[in-house]
Amino acid sequence: MNWLWVALGGAIGASLRYGLSLWLFKPGVLFPWPTWSVNLLGCFAAGIFFAFSQKFPVLQQELRLFLMVGILGGFTTFSSFGLETFQLLKQGHASVALMYVISSVILGVLCLAVGFYLFQVLLNTK
Secondary structure, three states: OHHHHHHHHHHHHHHHHHHHHHHHOOOOOOOOHHHHHHHHHHHHHHHHHHHHHHHOHHHHOHHHHHHHHHHHHHHOOHHHHHHHHHHHHHOOOHHHHHHHHHHHHHHHHHHHHHHHHHHHHHHHOO
């Protein structure tokens, strides 16, 4: 049954990523804004879910597989991040590639932490 939760969540997450990428895509823009935005949003959502799962342990089982592994795993995309970085380097845009890598990693961790601490504080005030 766990495989089904992950597969269902992955289909939802990948569809959400595709839809958001279409909406965010602007032809002729060098920086890969759609993947960058989706990955940071996914990190923020992961922080929120992690805060909730710490408060409510029931969220650490099937729902975790569905939301974290499935939806957020399908929504965020490390392979696209790697491919876009490689393409920027191959096209001679090393400074943009470096900015993309550094901002994705640092802001990704920061977004996850903000989501976690923001919702941890909100959950503890109730």
